[in-house]
Structures are given as structure tokens and as C-alpha cells.
Amino acid sequence: MLDAEFFRRWMTATAAAxxxxxxxxxxxxxxxxxxxxxxxxxRGFTAVATVLxxxxxxxxxxxxxxxxxxxxxxxxxxxxxLYGTLLRRTGKELGDxxxxxxxxxxAALRAGVEAxxxxxxxxxxxxTMVDALDPAVAALATSFSAAARAAAAGAEATVPxxxxxxxxxxxxxxxxxxxxxxxxxxxxxxxxLAEAAGEDGAGA
Amino acid sequence: xxxxxxxxxxxxxDALRGxxxxxxxxxxxxxxxxxxxxDAPVADxxxxxxxxxSGHEPLHGGFVGxxxxxxxxxGEVFTSPVPxxxxxxxxxxxxxxxxxFIVKNYTGDVMNFDMAAELAEDEGIQVAKVLVNDxxxxxxxxxxxxxxxxxxxxxxxxxxxxxxxxxxxLERVEAIARQVNENSRSFGVALSACSTPAKGSPTFxxxxxxxxxxxxxxxxxxxxxxxxxxSGEIAEFAVDAILDDMRPNNxxxxxxxxxxxxxxxxxxxFHAEVTRVLAARDIAVARVLVGNYVTSLDMAGASVTLCxxxxxxxxxxDAPVRTPAxxxxx
Numbered sequence: 001m002l003d004a005e006f007f008r009r010w011m012t013a014t015a016a017a018x019x020x021x022x023x024x025x026x027x028x029x030x031x032x033x034x035x036x037x038x039x040x041x042x043r044g045f046t047a048v049a050t051v052l053x054x055x056x057x058x059x060x061x062x063x064x065x066x067x068x069x070x071x072x073x074x075x076x077x078x079x080x081x082l083y084g085t086l087l088r089r090t091g092k093e094l095g096d097x098x099x100x101x102x103x104x105x106x107a108a109l110r111a112g113v114e115a116x117x118x119x120x121x122x123x124x125x126x127x128t129m130v131d132a133l134d135p136a137v138a139a140l141a142t143s144f145s146a147a148a149r150a151a152a153a154g155a156e157a158t159v160p161x162x163x164x165x166x167x168x169x170x171x172x173x174x175x176x177x178x179x180x181x182x183x184x185x186x187x188x189x190x191x192x193l194a195e196a197a198g199e200d201g202a203g204a
Numbered sequence: 205x206x207x208x209x210x211x212x213x214x215x216x217x218d219a220l221r222g223x224x225x226x227x228x229x230x231x232x233x234x235x236x237x238x239x240x241x242x243d244a245p246v247a248d249x250x251x252x253x254x255x256x257x258s259g260h261e262p263l264h265g266g267f268v269g270x271x272x273x274x275x276x277x278x279g280e281v282f283t284s285p286v287p288x289x290x291x292x293x294x295x296x297x298x299x300x301x302x303x304x305f306i307v308k309n310y311t312g313d314v315m316n317f318d319m320a321a322e323l324a325e326d327e328g329i330q331v332a333k334v335l336v337n338d339x340x341x342x343x344x345x346x347x348x349x350x351x352x353x354x355x356x357x358x359x360x361x362x363x364x365x366x367x368x369x370x371x372x373x374l375e376r377v378e379a380i381a382r383q384v385n386e387n388s389r390s391f392g393v394a395l396s397a398c399s400t401p402a403k404g405s406p407t408f409x410x411x412x413x414x415x416x417x418x419x420x421x422x423x424x425x426x427x428x429x430x431x432x433x434x435s436g437e438i439a440e441f442a443v444d445a446i447l448d449d450m451r452p453n454n455x456x457x458x459x460x461x462x463x464x465x466x467x468x469x470x471x472x473x474f475h476a477e478v479t480r481v482l483a484a485r486d487i488a489v490a491r492v493l494v495g496n497y498v499t500s501l502d503m504a505g506a507s508v509t510l511c512x513x514x515x516x517x518x519x520x521x522d523a524p525v526r527t528p529a530x531x532x533x534x
Contacts, residue, residue, distance in 0.1 A: 030407050034282040034422040039212075039402040043280075072319065077257075077283040077312035081319060119315065166311050169348035170341075170420060172427060 001099040006196055007063040008052050013192035015045035021188060028181040032168040037079065037181040044075035044083070060100050064091025078166055079182065082116050082129065083189075089115035106140040113137050126164035127175065131157065132186035144194040151190035155183040205399040205406070212401035216258045216280060223265055227528050230268055231296075237289050239265040240275040244297045250368040250377045251275070251297030253290060254306040254361060256313055257282040259400070259501045260421055263357060266529030272365035273306075273527070281400050281501070282422045284312035290320030294329050302330035302374035304381060306360055308353025309337035310422075332374055334381040336360050338388045338509065340449045341418030341427055352420045355459050355498050355509030356388030362530065366520035380520070384511060389450045391442040392507030394419040394426065394463065398500050417441065421463070421500045421507075435470070439477035442508045447485060452512040455490035457521060458482070459509040464499035466506055471495070474506055491521055497529065 018025070018041045025038030048067045057063045068088030072080050090112030094100050100108075113133045122128040132154040139150035156179065163175035166182070209215050217234055224232035231240045245251065254264045255277030264276035274297035279285035294303045303324065307317045314335070321331045338356035342348055364381040372380070394416040397406035410416055415433060418426035433441070460475040462468070475494045482489055490513060498507070513521070524533030 026403055030403060035400045035403040035407045036281065036283055040280065040283055073286050073288050075283075076279045076286045076316060078310075078315055080284075080286060080312070081315035120311070164348070166349060167420075167422065170352070170427070172348075174427075 001101060002060060002105060003099045004057060004059055004063050007060045010193050010196040011045070011052055011063065011067050012049050013195045014189050015049040017188040017192050018042050018045045018185065025181050025185055028179055028184055032163065032171055032175045032178045033181060034167060036077070037185065040075050040077055040079055041083075041185055044071045044080065047071075047074040059094075059096050059098055060105075061091045061094035061096055064088065064094065067091075078120065079185075082120055082182075085119050086112045086116050086133075102140070102144075106137065109140065110137050120165060122165045125161060127158045127161040127168065127180045127183070128163075128165050129180075129182035129186040131155065131161070131180065132183040132190065136186075136190045143199065144197040145199040148187075148191040148194040148199075151187040155179060155187040158183045205404055207399070207401060207404070209401055212404070215401045216278060219258070219261070220278070223528075230528075233292075236292055237278055237285065238275060238293045238296065239268050239278070240293065240296045241268055241270070244274050245299040246274070247299055248301060248371060249299055250301045250372070250374045251294065251299065251303040252306060252361065252365055252368055252377070253277065253293045253297060253303055254357070255279065255285045255290060255293070256308050256310075257284055257422070259398075260499050262496075262529030263498045264361070267358070267361050267365075267527050269525070269527035270534065271369050271523060271525035271527070272361050272530065274303075274368075281402065284310065284316045287316050287320035287323055290317060291323045291327070294320070294324040294331065295327065298329045302332065304364065304368070304374060304377055305331060305333040306357070306364065306381060307333055307335050308357055309335045309350055310352065311349045313353075330374060332378040334360065334364075334378060334385060336385050338385060338390045339420065340389050340391050340445055341420075343427075354392060354421050355390040355461050355507050356385055356511060358459060358493075358497050358530075359388055359457060359509070359511045360384045362525060363517055363520045365525070366523035369523065380517075384517065387450075387512040388509060389446040390507050390509040391445040392419045392421070392426075392463065392505060393417050393438055393442065394500075394503050394505035395432075396465065396504040398464065398503035400501065415505075418445075419500075419503075419505065421498060435474045436477045436480070438506075439474060439481045439508075443478060443481045443485065446508065446510055447487070450510070450512070452487055452510060454512050454514060455488040455518075457511040457513055458489045458492045459497065459507075459511075460492070460494045461498050461507045461509065462496040463503040463505040463507065464496060465502045465504040468495070471506060478508055490518055
């Protein structure tokens with residue numbers, strides 16, 4: 001069973017991964033975006049780690065709801081509402097149980113990804129974070145590390161796609177050949193989940 | 205790339221401290237990132253709140269003041285502000301007559317303003333929203349996030365701001381803002397990419413001897429790259445791109461806007477060419493604005509915006525305005 005401490009570890013591991021990979025995320029965001037994805041997410045997840053330490057919410061759901069709210073209040077752009085909604089909705093699905101099973105988390109994360117899809121209007125193949133999250137949720141039934149591998153593969157598979165959503169979409173066919181920064185950061189989030197579970201995250 | 209900054213992380217806060225020091229007629233909340241007219245809320249007046257990523261100065265903070273915006277919310281560089289900022293701004297300017305959010309059509313801006321509108325309404329503030337999407341360079345709206353908000357933002361903020369200052373109710377101010385946006389079109393070109401403080405180097409690679417046609421205002425590349433053209437050729441390309449999309453029957457407001465790093469010497473030369481092309485296409489120009497108003501950091505280049513107007517919009521354009529970046533009649 002997964003307790004609040006597990007979810008705090010997940011968020012802390014995400015903050016560390018985003019901090020480590022911030023430069024790369026910003027580099028990916030340069031040719032097809034506006035060169036700020038890494039710095040924006042770093043600001044957000046650093047704030048998440050700080051507020052979780054300060055307020056120490058006692059349930060898995062409360063950890064994710066607080067993390068999501070903090071992202072919405074600190075990130076801005078599209079990433080703030082999208083990642084904020086992902087975590088908030090996932091957290092709300094988990095309710096106020098002190099511990100949840102991996103199956104419950106998988107179902108909640110599915111609801112979170114659906115909320116992201118609804119908010120952003122993206123479907124798989126649009127070259128967005130959904131391309132990493134959607135296969136990750138499907139693979140979560142197998143294991144955390146399988147989800148991490150699926151997310152990383154999903155992010156890499158965005159390279160040949162044409163962007164249909166967000167700022168990269170203005171480039172049309174010129175967005176082909178670049179890995180999507182949002183899918184890449186989503187893969188970091190899922191890799192951090194595997195890391196929190198003590199499984200090999202398999203990188204992004 | 206050398207920049208006149210301390211560190212990248214404090215660029216926005218440093219600029220806000222400077223705004224506060226330069227403009228005592230504004231209340232600048234550096235910590236919460238909200239710029240408000242000092243006399244807000246003005247009794248019986250609709251409030252106008254806009255905002256967006258920083259890096260487009262003087263948009264939006266430079267347009268706060270009598271006859272234009274009530275408040276502006278600056279985000280990080282090229283990143284939309286967060287809902288907390290808009291809610292705070294709305295609360296500061298609402299006189300009970302409601303607040304109009306003026307939102308440039310970018311995925312992040314739309315999401316954050318939508319969330320803010322819900323939160324503000326929860327606090328009992330009546331909110332209306334107008335999207336600005338004037339950029340004709342985005343032709344494939346079905347498979348993109350839609351047309352971007354660029355130069356027309358200035359027209360919407362000025363004309364809706366004048367309407368609010370006259371005491372018009374929220375629904376009327378909103379209708380005018382919508383009318384201005386629907387009657388405005390823009391097209392921009394870049395001669396160089398811009399450098400964000402976070403990255404410190406150009407956001408895309410534009411080789412010498414080439415220009416980028418159909419750019420946005422976030423350092424994102426445009427849709428097409430060509431061998432460098434003359435000012436006259438660029439003027440013809442930009443004006444015709446607009447006229448292909450909207451053929452004005454009435455006189456227009458004309459904004460010839462610098463992207464940040466193009467000298468006014470070049471911009472006025474470009475304006476002469478735009479004026480020549482418009483005359484050749486039988487477009488009557490009622491009023492003109494030339495300068496750096498909706499910028500993209502240190503990008504070199506320019507954009508052209510036309511807004512088709514009627515007598516009421518012309519009166520609202522001529523109405524007094526007193527802001528850091530736009531000021532006449534007072």
C-alpha cells in the first residue's frame with residue numbers, strides 16, 4: 001500500500017528530476033516553443049517540494065491536491081494549469097484514504113489524464129504531454145517501471161509528429177523532428193513515480 | 205548574449221520595482237505581480253484587466269491608467285500569469301460594475317484567465333472575457349491553437365478602456381472589445397530571433413541574409429523563411445497578407461509596431477512603405493501609431509495591424525488616455 005510519505009517522495013523525486021533536466025527541457029522548448037519549459041517547471045516543483053515539507057499533508061489525496069494547487073499558483077503558461085489539473089484531479093480521485101493501492105493510483109491517474117485531455121483538448125498523437133501520459137497509465141497495470149518505460153518511449157515517439165496543440169502548433173510541419181518538451185517532462189514525472197516506488201525509473 | 209540584468213530569475217521583479225519607482229500614479233505590487241491604477245476602483249466604472257507573459261513591454265503594464273487598463277498582470281517572460289494574479293487584480297479594480305478580462309489567444313493565457321474568472325465569480329465579481337486573435341499568419345486554425353493575439357491587443361485595450369471611462373456598462377464594453385478584435389488583423393516579420401533571459405541565447409536560428417515571415421510575439425519562428433527583402437517588399441507582403449483576410453470598407457487605425465530591436469529610423473522608413481502600399485490599395489487611414497508597443501524582447505522586425513473603425517470607435521480612439529506608454533488629450 002502507498003501512503004502519504006510515498007506521494008511526498010514522488011513529488012520530491014520529480015522536483016529533483018526537473019531541476020536536473022531543466023536545461024534540457026528548455027533546450028527542447030527552443031526550436032518549437034519559447035524556451036522556458038525547464039525554468040517554469042523548476043520554479044513550480046521547487047515550490048511544491050517546499051509547501052509539502054511545510055504543510056505535511058497526511059493522506060495521498062491531500063498531497064497531490066496541494067501539489068496541484070501549488071503548480072497552478074506558481075507555474076503559469078499552459079503547463080501550470082495542465083500539470084496542476086493532473087495532480088489535483090488524481091488527488092481528488094484518491095479521496096481521503098490514508099493509504100491507497102497501486103491499482104487505485106492507476107485508476108486515479110487515469111482520471112487525472114482524462115482531466116488534462118479535457119482541459120487542453122489534446123488527443124494522443126498531437127505531440128503533447130498526453131503522448132507520454134496515456135501509454136504510462138496503460139502500462140501502470142504492469143508495474144511502475146513499465147509505466148516509466150512507456151512514458152519515455154511515448155516522449156521519444158513525439159519526434160516525427162506534427163504539433164496540433166499549444167505554441168508548437170503554429171509551426172505546422174516545421175515542428176516535425178523535435179521531441180515535445182511537455183511529453184518529456186511528463187516522462188520525468190512518471191520516472192519519478194517508479195523511483196519513489198524503489199523501481200528503476202529507466203530514465204526519460 | 206549580454207543582457208542588462210542582475211540574474212535571470214529576478215528580471216520580472218526588477219522591472220516591476222523600476223515601474224514602481226518611475227510611475228507613482230500606479231500601484232505596483234512587486235510580490236504579487238499586479239499593476240493597478242492608483243485611483244482604482246473608480247466609482248461606477250467597469251474594470252479592465254489584462255495580462256500575459258512579460259517580454260512584450262510596454263504591453264500590458266505600460267497601458268495601465270486613465271482611459272485604458274485598470275490593471276495588468278505580468279507573468280514570467282513569455283509565460284502567462286497565474287490565476288491568483290488575475291483574481292487579485294479583479295478584486296482591486298471592481299467597483300461593483302464588473303470586470304472585463306482581455307486575453308490574448310494563447311493556450312496558457314486562456315487556461316489561466318478561465319480559472320481566474322471562475323475564482324473571481326466565486327468571490328462575487330462579475331467577469332466577462334474577450335479573446336484577442338488578430339494574427340493572420342496562422343492560417344490553419346483547425347490544427348493549431350488558433351490565431352494569436354498580437355498588435356490588436358493595443359487597440360482593444362485603448363478602445364474598450366475609453367468606453368469604460370465613459371461609464372458604459374460591462375456588456376457594452378465587452379461588445380466594443382469584441383468588435384475591435386473582429387475588425388483587426390496583424391502580420392509580423394522577424395529579422396532576428398530574440399533571446400530569453402532564461403536561455404540567454406537566441407530562441408531560434410535565423411541565418412544572415414534571411415527573414416522569417418508570419419512570426420508571433422514569443423520568439424517562436426514563423427511559418428515561412430525567405431531571402432532578405434527590402435522594406436518596401438516587406439510592407440507589400442504584410443499588407444497584402446492582411447488584405448487577403450479582411451478587406452476594410454471603412455477607414456482604419458494603423459499600428460506600425462517595432463518588435464523591440466528595430467531602430468525607429470528603420471521603423472519610420474517601413475511606415476512610409478506601408479503607407480504607400482495602403483494608398484495603392486485604396487485603404488484610407490484615419491489614425492496612425494508608430495513605435496515599439498507590442499514587442500518580443502530584443503527581436504528585430506516589425507508588425508502591421510489594421511483595425512477597421514466606425515465613428516464611435518474613432519471617437520473612443522481620440523478620447524483622452526494617460527498611461528506610461530500611451531498618452532494624449534490629458
